Amino acid sequence: MSDQSSPQNQNQNDEVDLGQLFKAIGNAFNSLFRGIANIFKGLYEAIIFVLLHFYKRIFWYAGGLIIGVVIGLIINSTSEKSYGANMFIKTNFGSERQVYENVKQLNQLANVDQDTVELGRILKISPSQAADLKGFYIQSETDRITIAEMYASFRENLDSVSKSEMTYELYKESLADFELPVHQIGVASTDKFIYKEIEKAFVEELANNDYLLELSEVNTENLISEVETLEKQIDKTDFLIEEFLKIKIAQSQKPESNGTNLYMGDSESDKSAINEGQLLKEQLRLQEDKREAMRKLVEEKDVISVISGFPSSGYDTREWTDKYYYTIPLALFSITLFAFLLLGLGQFLKERGESEKV
Numbered sequence: 002m003s004d005q006s007s008p009q010n011q012n013q014n015d016e017v018d019l020g021q022l023f024k025a026i027g028n029a030f031n032s033l034f035r036g037i038a039n040i041f042k043g044l045y046e047a048i049i050f051v052l053l054h055f056y057k058r059i060f061w062y063a064g065g066l067i068i069g070v071v072i073g074l075i076i077n078s079t080s081e082k083s084y085g086a087n088m089f090i091k092t093n094f095g096s097e098r099q100v101y102e103n104v105k106q107l108n109q110l111a112n113v114d115q116d117t118v119e120l121g122r123i124l125k126i127s128p129s130q131a132a133d134l135k136g137f138y139i140q141s142e143t144d145r146i147t148i149a150e151m152y153a154s155f156r157e158n159l160d161s162v163s164k165s166e167m168t169y170e171l172y173k174e175s176l177a178d179f180e181l182p183v184h185q186i187g188v189a190s191t192d193k194f195i196y197k198e199i200e201k202a203f204v205e206e207l208a209n210n211d212y213l214l215e216l217s218e219v220n221t222e223n224l225i226s227e228v229e230t231l232e233k234q235i236d237k238t239d240f241l242i243e244e245f246l247k248i249k250i251a252q253s254q255k256p257e258s259n260g261t262n263l264y265m266g267d268s269e270s271d272k273s274a275i276n277e278g279q280l281l282k283e284q285l286r287l288q289e290d291k292r293e294a295m296r297k298l299v300e301e302k303d304v305i306s307v308i309s310g311f312p313s314s315g316y317d318t319r320e321w322t323d324k325y326y327y328t329i330p331l332a333l334f335s336i337t338l339f340a341f342l343l344l345g346l347g348q349f350l351k352e353r354g355e356s357e358k359v
Contacts, residue, residue, distance in 0.1 A: 012135060058341060065337045069330030076325040081191045083135070083323070084315030088186045088200070089142060090207070091306040094216045097179035100207050100305065101139060107206070108137040125202040126195075133192035134199075141178040142185035148173055183308065189318065196311035208304035217304050224298040231291040238284045245280060 055062060092100055110120040111134045121131035152172050156164055177186070188196065188203075208214065300306055321327050 035067065054341070057108070058337075061337055061341075062334060065333035066330045067077050070171050070326050073324070073326030073329040076329070080325070082193075082317060083189060083191065083319050084193045084310045085187055085318035086196045086202075086315040087309075088188075088307065088311050089164065089183065089309040090186060090204075091183050091300070091308055093301050093306060094213055096208060096210070096213050097184075099210050099213060100184065103207050103209060103260040106225040108201075112136040123202065124199045124207055126198060130195060130198070131189050133195055134188065135191065136189040138187040138189075139178075140185050141181040141182040141183070142291050143181040147182065148176070188311070188315075190315060193314070193315050196315055197313055197317055200203050200311050202303055204307060210304070213304045217301070220301055224294055224301070227294045228291060228298065231287055232296060235284065235287045235291065236319070238280060238287060242280050242284065 090100070107120070107123070110116045110123075111131075115132075117128040117131040120134060121128045124131065126136075149169070152169050154170060156167065159167060188199075188208075190196070
């Protein structure tokens with residue numbers, strides 16, 4: 002009998018264990034769902050509490066916002082506005098360091114020293130106008146293509162080991178702002194229309210260095226001389242082509258002619274013969290060299306090349322945090338909310354103290 006009942010008792014014990022397991026799992030899920038429900042219920046009650054708080058005191062908050070907007074508009078209309086404008090320049094002849102130093106000097110005069118007399122003398126404006134200038138700023142604004150070209154040129158002078166180590170990103174990070182050719186210069190002012198008045202004197206001050214100015218003059222003279230030389234060579238090539246065509250026409254009228262060649266100097270004809278194709282290629286090369294020299298003459302005419310000058314008027318540079326019709330209403334709203342929180346806290350502490358006495 003005992004042998005037959007033993008498996009039956011074991012099955013009953015297994016069923017009891019499984020039942021307790023499922024019951025425990027069910028209780029766990031119930032606890033989880035109740036916890037989630039309590040969380041949503043708490044959030045709902047908190048939202049209702051906040052809405053009820055503002056609903057009961059809507060006139061206080063609305064009044065604070067309206068008064069703040071009115072006060073902000075009045076202060077904004079009477080306070081000085083801050084304007085800004087940018088100029089983009091390209092530096093030549095290694096003048097980047099000089100430009101950065103001169104911008105720092107101007108910013109020192111305008112923003113720190115507030116020396117309107119010296120600033121007005123440099124920019125050729127009156128001291129009262131110089132008082133409107135609040136700061137000068139500069140940063141690199143070179144595009145990626147130019148940096149990539151600089152990187153390719155830099156890699157050509159490296160050995161194989163250095164080339165493998167110097168990546169584009171590493172090269173880009175190693176460049177200082179003054180090592181790049183194109184820069185953005187910003188000027189802050191309270192006068193919206195001062196920028197065109199200071200532009201000419203400002204650019205002259207950026208390039209105020211005798212060595213750089215002399216280097217620019219010599220470079221301009223050399224380029225002008227190069228252009229004149231190329232023009233003479235082009236004229237000579239044109240003359241040779243015209244004479245070649247005349248000879249070719251005359252030779253073509255002879256039935257025994259086998260073609261036309263020009264011979265340069267006293268060299269042997271089989272070594273120095275030039276046909277019209279070579280003359281045309283030489284003419285095209287000279288014209289391309291002339292165009293390149295003229296382009297350089299424009300780009301490197303001055304120490305500083307102004308890519309984009311100041312606009313005719315500045316633009317408002319204030320952030321929303323600088324505008325009082327935003328900040329004052331928010332400040333009054335926050336003060337009102339803080340005051341009611343203090344009153345509520347005081348009432349809570351009072352009731353808690355009375356309950357403890359009882």
